[in-house]
Amino acid sequence: MNRMSSKQLWWLIIAVTVIWFSNLEYRILIKPDEGRYAEIPREMAASGDWTTPRLNGLKYFEKPPLQYWATATAYTLFGEHQWTARLWTALTGFAGILLVWFAGLRLFGREAANYAAMLAGSSMLYVLMAHFNSLDMGVTFFLTLGIAGLLLGQTQTDTGKQRNWMMLAWAGLGLAVMSKGLMGLVLPGAALFIYMVVQRDFSVLRRMHWLPGMAVFLLITAPWFYLVMKANPEFFHKFFIYEHYLRFTTQVHDRYQPWHYFVQILLPGMLPWTLLMFDTLMRTWKAGARAAKVFSAERFLLIWPLFIYFFFSISSSKLPSYLLPMFPALALLMGRQLAVMSARRLFWLIAPVLPLLLLGLALMPYAARLADTPLKAQGYSEYAWWLAAAMLVWSLGMIAALVLLWRSNSARDHKPMAVLVLAISTLIAAQIGTSGYNTIAKERSAYFIADAIRPYVKADEPFYSVATYEQTLPFYLKRTFTLVQYQDEMAFGIMQEPQRWIPDIAGFAKVWQAQPAALAIMPVYMYAQLKQMDFAMKIIYEDTQFIVVSKP
Numbered sequence: 001m002n003r004m005s006s007k008q009l010w011w012l013i014i015a016v017t018v019i020w021f022s023n024l025e026y027r028i029l030i031k032p033d034e035g036r037y038a039e040i041p042r043e044m045a046a047s048g049d050w051t052t053p054r055l056n057g058l059k060y061f062e063k064p065p066l067q068y069w070a071t072a073t074a075y076t077l078f079g080e081h082q083w084t085a086r087l088w089t090a091l092t093g094f095a096g097i098l099l100v101w102f103a104g105l106r107l108f109g110r111e112a113a114n115y116a117a118m119l120a121g122s123s124m125l126y127v128l129m130a131h132f133n134s135l136d137m138g139v140t141f142f143l144t145l146g147i148a149g150l151l152l153g154q155t156q157t158d159t160g161k162q163r164n165w166m167m168l169a170w171a172g173l174g175l176a177v178m179s180k181g182l183m184g185l186v187l188p189g190a191a192l193f194i195y196m197v198v199q200r201d202f203s204v205l206r207r208m209h210w211l212p213g214m215a216v217f218l219l220i221t222a223p224w225f226y227l228v229m230k231a232n233p234e235f236f237h238k239f240f241i242y243e244h245y246l247r248f249t250t251q252v253h254d255r256y257q258p259w260h261y262f263v264q265i266l267l268p269g270m271l272p273w274t275l276l277m278f279d280t281l282m283r284t285w286k287a288g289a290r291a292a293k294v295f296s297a298e299r300f301l302l303i304w305p306l307f308i309y310f311f312f313s314i315s316s317s318k319l320p321s322y323l324l325p326m327f328p329a330l331a332l333l334m335g336r337q338l339a340v341m342s343a344r345r346l347f348w349l350i351a352p353v354l355p356l357l358l359l360g361l362a363l364m365p366y367a368a369r370l371a372d373t374p375l376k377a378q379g380y381s382e383y384a385w386w387l388a389a390a391m392l393v394w395s396l397g398m399i400a401a402l403v404l405l406w407r408s409n410s411a412r413d414h415k416p417m418a419v420l421v422l423a424i425s426t427l428i429a430a431q432i433g434t435s436g437y438n439t440i441a442k443e444r445s446a447y448f449i450a451d452a453i454r455p456y457v458k459a460d461e462p463f464y465s466v467a468t469y470e471q472t473l474p475f476y477l478k479r480t481f482t483l484v485q486y487q488d489e490m491a492f493g494i495m496q497e498p499q500r501w502i503p504d505i506a507g508f509a510k511v512w513q514a515q516p517a518a519l520a521i522m523p524v525y526m527y528a529q530l531k532q533m534d535f536a537m538k539i540i541y542e543d544t545q546f547i548v549v550s551k552p
Contacts (some may be wrong), residue, residue: 012420016121019427020094023435024083024131028447028472030437034133035446035471038085041071042475045080051227056469057480057500058493061238065224066178067138080478086133092141093130097121099141100328100335103148107155107297108336115419116335119276122423125269125320126327127430136321139180144328146172146188147304154207154295163209170213174220181243185217187325191307195300204295238492257318262309265320270330272398272426275349277330280337281306298336301329343408343415350405350422354398361391375544379440386436390429397425443545450476452541453519453548462515466508466522466530470546473521481521484508509533518551 029035036055043054044065053060053068067088074084100120104113120126130137149169156162176184196202229235270277284302305326312322338346367384371377404418442448450473457463457477465481469488474480483501485508487494494501502508512518512535520537522530527547530537537549 016424016427017094019424019431020121020130021090023431024086024090025081026435027082027131027438028441028445029082029085029133029475030441030444031446031471033471034085035473035475037067037071037133037135038082038475039471041068041085042075042080042478043480044068045072045075051224051231055493056474056483056490058490059232059496060490060493061228061232061235062243062489063135063180064178066175067135070138080475085475086131089133089137090130092138093126096126096130096137096141096144096328099144099148100331103144103151104332104335106152107332109339111416112332112336112339114335114416115338116331118419118423119273119334119338120328120331122426123269123273123327123331124271124426124430125265126324127427128434129321129324131431131434134321135180136324139176139184140324140328142172142176142179143184143188143325144172146170146176146184147300147329148172150188150192151295151297151300153209154204155297162207163212166207166209166213167216170209170216171220174217177217177221178224181239187308187311190311191300191304194307195303198303199296199299201295232496234496242492259313261318262313262323265323266309266326269320269323270327272350272353272394272422273334275352276334276337276346279349280330280334283337284333298333301333304329338415338419341415343405343413343418346415346418347402347405350398351402354395354402357391357395357398361388361395364388364391373544375443376440379442382439383436386439387433390432390436393432394425394429397422397429400425442543446470446473446546447476449473449521449541449543449546449548453477456519456540456550458517462518464502464508464512464518464520466505466520467526468521468523468546470521484520505530505533509535512536512551515551519548521546521548523547 029038040053040055040060043057044050047054050065050069050072053063053065070088071085074087078084097117097120101113101117104116108116146169149165149167149172153162153165153169156165173185173188176188178184192204196204267274281302284298287298308323308326312318315322364384364387367387368377368381371380401418401422404414404421408414408418449470454477457479459479463477463479463481464484465486466484467486469481469483469486469490483490483494485502485504487501502511512520519540524542524545524547527537527539527549536552538552539547540550541548
């Protein structure tokens with residue numbers, strides 16, 4: 001890769017860009033996250049209220065609004081589509097690769113930067129989450145921006161350059177807070193404290209440029225927090241106490257997993273570079289740090305992913321995407337290690353992945369046996385073809401990379417091309433696999449429901465959601481619903497505005513009877529219950545999960 005001409009490099013960048021953004025519109029949105037984080041900005045743009053986030057018309061204070069603002073802006077400029085709903089996630093994921101390259105170039109040199117960018121853009125979990133509409137990729141980018149600014153600032157001897165990089169670091173942390181809350185400040189602060197204790201070097205504190213840095217941080221974060229608390233006095237307890245302290249220390253969000261949960265996420269999530277990651281971590285640890293009082297970027301980049309892993313492992317709330325902030329730092333360390341690693345050693349670090357890929361390819365014809373319903377069996381059979389294609393592309397890329405590495409010698413080093421081939425094939429495989437998810441998405445998306453009932457939906461007629469809330473349906477129908485006997489994550493918003501919901505079926509019966517025309521969606525079991533109560537209903541849509549009815 002370091003022998004590429006400028007023209008070849010630009011063609012490579014264009015090709016990767018096309019692959020990266022190619023399927024944002026092709027895939028339908030799935031619940032819950034993709035529906036939720038598509039709908040909140042849709043309501044924001046429709047209402048014109050960019051201060052108070054709402055979900056289904058109810059106040060929703062789980063997260064700050066930066067991604068909502070970005071997505072609402074995309075809707076305003078380009079329309080409300082699946083690709084605009086995912087655009088911020090894909091953009092920040094792609095920008096993260098460029099940021100890793102830039103930081104690697106400044107810290108470790110061009111060859112290490114090239115490798116780091118390829119590794120970041122082809123680690124499986126990173127690629128998948130960059131194409132899934134959630135908040136984690138955005139916060140990962142800004143955390144990485146803050147860390148990159150910190151590393152570049154702390155390693156500078158020129159005071160002016162040091163201050164400029166530290167201002168970038170403070171800005172990155174402010175934007176991370178605006179992306180997903182206090183973790184944007186607490187996690188980097190805790191990791192830096194651990195670094196100072198391990199290194200016995202507290203001189204870092206003298207180079208933080210506290211006053212101008214805090215000014216930049218508050219300029220980014222304070223205006224919205226002031227405005228939202230002024231408009232909503234209840235915000236403070238909900239956001240700072242419930243969503244931060246209780247989320248970490250208790251199981252209020254029902255996301256409890258055992259302490260070893262992230263083992264099964266990290267090992268496949270780092271493919272095809274999993275063994276390289278372990279090798280890099282061990283070698284970086286054994287290498288030790290530079291002399292005391294000299295900031296060690298390598299040691300901080302080692303502490304950061306280890307801290308993220310153990311922090312969320314002891315948390316009472318766990319999701320796979322919580323590990324994402326580890327990946328850019330790991331890519332930087334692995335890129336640095338690859339720059340000095342022999343082609344033969346890399347061969348043995350990636351070769352064990354090939355049998356796993358071939359085994360996966362061989363098992364694809366039996367995918368339908370995992371299904372527990374006829375509908376799932378059909379979907380799994382169709383999805384197996386997509387996964388087989390993905391495994392085939394990935395396997396061919398792996399074989400080509402291994403051949404190139406084996407043929408490398410002192411006269412001709414094929415290592416850069418081998419890494420590039422494997423990185424591109426991994427990216428393509430991930431995109432094929434995610435695109436094929438449409439074949440099994442029917443049970444996780446209301447796209448098909450919306451398409452079927454759209455002729456019946458009128459803007460001025462009420463639509464009730466009984467004992468359920470299908471997260472993707474509001475986005476596809478471009479409207480909100482009146483909840484009936486259902487709260488879940490909207491319980492807080494209902495508490496603030498109880499007039500916006502109906503607490504029980506008895507109350508719903510009176511409202512439904514009084515309406516000249518109305519629609520309602522409900523689980524299949526609820527339709528049977530309402531039928532026994534002599535509800536007047538006409539089925540306009542039915543599947544294995546939901547029934548949609550109209551007032552006859």
